[in-house]
Amino acid sequence: MNKKKSIYLDNAATTPVDSAVFKKMQPYFFEQYGNPSSVYSLGERANYAVENAREQVADFLNCSSNEIYFTGSASESDNWIIYGLLSNRKKKIHIITSIIEHKAILEPCRNLKEKGLAEITYLPINESGLIEINSLEKAIKKNTALVSIMYANSEIGTVQPIEEIGALIKKINSKRKEKIIFHTDAVQAVNYLNCDVQKLSIDSLSLSGHKIYGPKGIGALYLRNGISINPLIRGGGQERKMRSGTENTPGIIGLGEAIKKVEQSKSKNQSIKKLRNKLITGILKDIPNSQLNGSLEKRLPNNAHISFDGAEGESIVMELSQRNIFVSTGSACASNSLSPSSVLIALGLSREQSHCSIRFTLGRQTTSSDIDFVLKVLPGIISRLRKISGR
Amino acid sequence: MYSKKVIEHFQKPKNMGKMKNPDAVGEVGNPNCGDVMKLYIKVKNDKIEDISFETMGCVAAISTSSMITDMAKGKTLAQAMKISYNDVAEELGKLPPVKMHCADLAVKALQKAIKNYAGTKTKTY
Numbered sequence: 252m253n254k255k256k257s258i259y260l261d262n263a264a265t266t267p268v269d270s271a272v273f274k275k276m277q278p279y280f281f282e283q284y285g286n287p288s289s290v291y292s293l294g295e296r297a298n299y300a301v302e303n304a305r306e307q308v309a310d311f312l313n314c315s316s317n318e319i320y321f322t323g324s325a326s327e328s329d330n331w332i333i334y335g336l337l338s339n340r341k342k343k344i345h346i347i348t349s350i351i352e353h354k355a356i357l358e359p360c361r362n363l364k365e366k367g368l369a370e371i372t373y374l375p376i377n378e379s380g381l382i383e384i385n386s387l388e389k390a391i392k393k394n395t396a397l398v399s400i401m402y403a404n405s406e407i408g409t410v411q412p413i414e415e416i417g418a419l420i421k422k423i424n425s426k427r428k429e430k431i432i433f434h435t436d437a438v439q440a441v442n443y444l445n446c447d448v449q450k451l452s453i454d455s456l457s458l459s460g461h462k463i464y465g466p467k468g469i470g471a472l473y474l475r476n477g478i479s480i481n482p483l484i485r486g487g488g489q490e491r492k493m494r495s496g497t498e499n500t501p502g503i504i505g506l507g508e509a510i511k512k513v514e515q516s517k518s519k520n521q522s523i524k525k526l527r528n529k530l531i532t533g534i535l536k537d538i539p540n541s542q543l544n545g546s547l548e549k550r551l552p553n554n555a556h557i558s559f560d561g562a563e564g565e566s567i568v569m570e571l572s573q574r575n576i577f578v579s580t581g582s583a584c585a586s587n588s589l590s591p592s593s594v595l596i597a598l599g600l601s602r603e604q605s606h607c608s609i610r611f612t613l614g615r616q617t618t619s620s621d622i623d624f625v626l627k628v629l630p631g632i633i634s635r636l637r638k639i640s641g642r
Numbered sequence: 643m644y645s646k647k648v649i650e651h652f653q654k655p656k657n658m659g660k661m662k663n664p665d666a667v668g669e670v671g672n673p674n675c676g677d678v679m680k681l682y683i684k685v686k687n688d689k690i691e692d693i694s695f696e697t698m699g700c701v702a703a704i705s706t707s708s709m710i711t712d713m714a715k716g717k718t719l720a721q722a723m724k725i726s727y728n729d730v731a732e733e734l735g736k737l738p739p740v741k742m743h744c745a746d747l748a749v750k751a752l753q754k755a756i757k758n759y760a761g762t763k764t765k766t767y
Contacts, residue, residue, distance in 0.1 A: 563676060565700040569644075569652065591676065603698075606676025639704055641660055641680065641696030 257575040258621045262462075262553060262614035263405050263439060264579060268505065269464040275508040276466065279501040287498045288489065297500050304507025311510045312456065312473050313447040320472045320490045321503050325438045326355035327483070328457035328472035329399075331494075332434045333359040335480030336396055337368060344396040349374045349382050349411075351594045352401050353436055355457075374400075376597050380409035380545035388419060397432045402440035406594045406610060407545035408554025410444065417452030432478055438462050442513055443520055443551050454478055458510075460502060464615065465509030469502030516615060523613050524552035526622050530611060531555045533626040538633050544598060544608065553613040558604045561642030562633045567609050570632040576625055579610050644701060645735035651705035656712045657694045666762065668755030670747055677703040677744060681711070681751040685759055690714050690722055695751070702741035706730050706748040719756050725749060 259267075279300065285293030287301050302316070309316040322328045333356070336344060346363070348356055350373045363369035372390045374382045382400060391398075398420055403410045413435055420433045434455035437446055441458050448456060455478065460469040474480065486495030534541055540560040559567065564580035571578055595605035611625075644652075661682035671678035677699030684692035693715050697707040709730050714722045727745035731737045737745060 561698060563699050563703070566652070566704060569649075569701045573653070603676055639655060639658055639696065640678075640698030642698055 255575050257577060258624060259616065260576065260578045260611045260613060260621070260625070262617075263408075263610065263612035265461045265467065266464045266614055267616070268461075268466055269509060269512055272465055272505050272508045272512065276501040276505040279504050283500075287500060288487070297498075301498050301500060301503050304503045307507035307511045308458075308471055308473075311441075311446060311514060313449050314473055315476065317491070318473055318476055320474065320494050321498065321506070322470045322472055322494060323468060323496075323499070325436065325457040325459035325462075325470040326353075328470050329353065329355035329434075329436055330359050331472055331483040332399070332432070332455050332457070332474075332480065333363065333397065334483055336432070337363075338481060342394050343367070344369045345372070345392050345394045346370070346397045346399065347372045347374065347387065347390045347395060348399045349376065349401070350597045351376055351380070351404055351406075352399065353405060353438070356399050356401070356436060370394075376409075378599055379549060380404065380407050380594075380598055381549060382411055384412060384415055384419060387416060388423075391423060391431070394429075395431050396429070397434060399434040399436070401436040401438075402444060402446075403437075403551050404545075404594065405439050406592060407556045407598065408439070408551035408612070409545045410440070410549045410551060413453070414451045421452045430478075439551060441510065443553065448473060448475070460506040460509055463506075463509045463513050466502050466505040469499055469506045471506065519615055520552050523615070523617065526617055526619060527553055527555055527611075527613050529619070530613075530622050530625065531557070533622070534629065537626065537630045541633070544595065544600065551612075553617075555611040555613075556608060557611070558600065558608040559633050559636075560604070560607060561640045562636035563606055563640075564608050566636050567632060570636070571625075571628070574624075574628050576628070580608065643738055644705075645737075647733075647735040648702065648705045648737065651708040651734065652701045655695075655704055655708035657715070658696075658708065659694055660696055661692065661694045666755050666759035668751045668753065668758055670751045670754055676700075677747055679703065679707055679747055679751040681707070681748075681755045683714075683755045683759060685719065688718050688720075690717055690719065699744070700741070702737055702744040703747065705734060706737075706744045707751070709733050710748040710752055714752055719759070723753060723756055725752065 283296055285297040287298035305316045305319045308319045346369055360371045364371050374386050376382055400411050402413050417433055420431050424430045432454045435453055436457045438459045441463050454475045456473040458471050461467040482493050484495050489495050542558050544556045568580050591602045591605040664682035665685045666683050668681045680696040682694045683690050693711045695707040695711050697704050713725055727749045730745040730748055
């Protein structure tokens with residue numbers, strides 16, 4: 252490994268575990284290793300810690316702790332709310348979601364449709380990267396069982412009008428017998444946005460530990476009391492018979508502590524936003540034919556998603572990584588899929604433009620000199636790649 | 643993900659840039675992956691005397707372009723037509739399976755340039 256300091260600007264992919272969070276977790280690997288279901292004191296102590304973490308998550312969401320279920324990931328939480336609905340409804344269910352959701356929503360939806368168990372409406376986004384409330388309202392049908400709209404997009408960071416959607420569905424539900432469940436994937440939002448489920452009228456919400464400076468392999472589903480879904484994982488009946496499997500005690504403790512720290516770190520958001528704005532302004536000023544994708548105002552404070560005409564994303568990522576700067580592409584070309592990002596296509600970018608995009612996501616650890624360094628090296632990288640491409 | 647050789651060619655590509663007065667150009671593209679390659683050739687006595695490329699694409703697209711120009715330079719047109727995508731990938735050490743199409747693209751660009759050259763002459767290859 253290079254000894255040079257690395258500049259990590261991919262915090263939407265994952266975050267480092269906060270050292271205070273790690274310290275809280277540590278005892279639960281070693282001394283307090285008991286199974287929370289065991290009746291003796293070692294188990295009781297683990298159980299007490301798990302319930303304490305549940306309170307921490309509930310406090311953050313302003314809900315009751317018996318509305319929190321720990322899961323293995325936000326993907327599991329997303330899958331659960333969709334598959335969990337199934338056998339409760341006799342008729343074919345209708346789900347409304349958006350075209351820019353995370354795969355953890357899109358894939359289960361696609362799967363249900365394929366099996367003929369659900370019809371799915373995918374809402375489009377406008378050029379700011381936002382869904383329109385009107386189109387949502389128009390899409391609601393008699394058999395609509397679920398509306399699932401992600402709070403903040405993982406790729407372009409745009410923030411959907413969750414409070415308005417919640418209010419709309421609440422209003423519609425007051426006149427309906429079969430209530431619509433409003434679910435939001437809040438994985439990217441927790442760090443930066445208000446997640447008060449009462450204020451936002453959210454019925455169900457997914458979140459994840461590793462995006463908020465907590466551990467990987469732990470997620471949670473908030474599910475409003477009174478809403479009934481079926482378990483996804485059956486077995487020993489943990490999590491009030493709703494999610495079996497021995498509790499990931501250290502992970503749960505880590506998630507609780509991390510979410511508590513989010514509340515305490517809110518003051519840092521303003522400085523992250525300032526650095527992000529410095530990055531955007533600097534890039535747009537110094538690099539011709541570059542553009543910011545998605546709304547600047549309705550956007551997570553740590554996200555900058557930028558296209559550079561004539562310079563392909565993966566090549567930019569590789570060039571930056573040679574200088575110890577870690578970012579990710581807007582396109583999926585670096586992974587196993589060659590097709591351009593569906594989010595960027597939905598936003599109206601051409602296929603070429605979407606292949607020429609980079610996502611920078613700042614974090615608590617980002618410094619002003621990190622941004623200075625990126626701004627120093629990036630223009631040269633883009634101009635070299637444009638020379639190669641002849642564009 | 644990438645071999646050392648791939649990174650080398652990506653960082654210091656050979657024969658890079660537009661050619662003045664080429665005898666023929668081969669342009670191919672894969673809109674799905676966003677790669678577009680342009681190969682320029684200069685031919686003398688049926689041999690590729692000079693060759694250069696412009697590529698808009700990922701790391702693999704740039705290094706396969708660079709590699710194929712290196713391999714084709716000095717070869718006869720008939721020899722150059724025989725270069726396969728496996729040859730290019732082998733010369734680069736290794737290409738991730740999902741990037742093999744980049745080597746194929748480079749081969750197609752070269753073959754297209756040669757065919758375009760042949761089109762300007764009465765001879766066919």
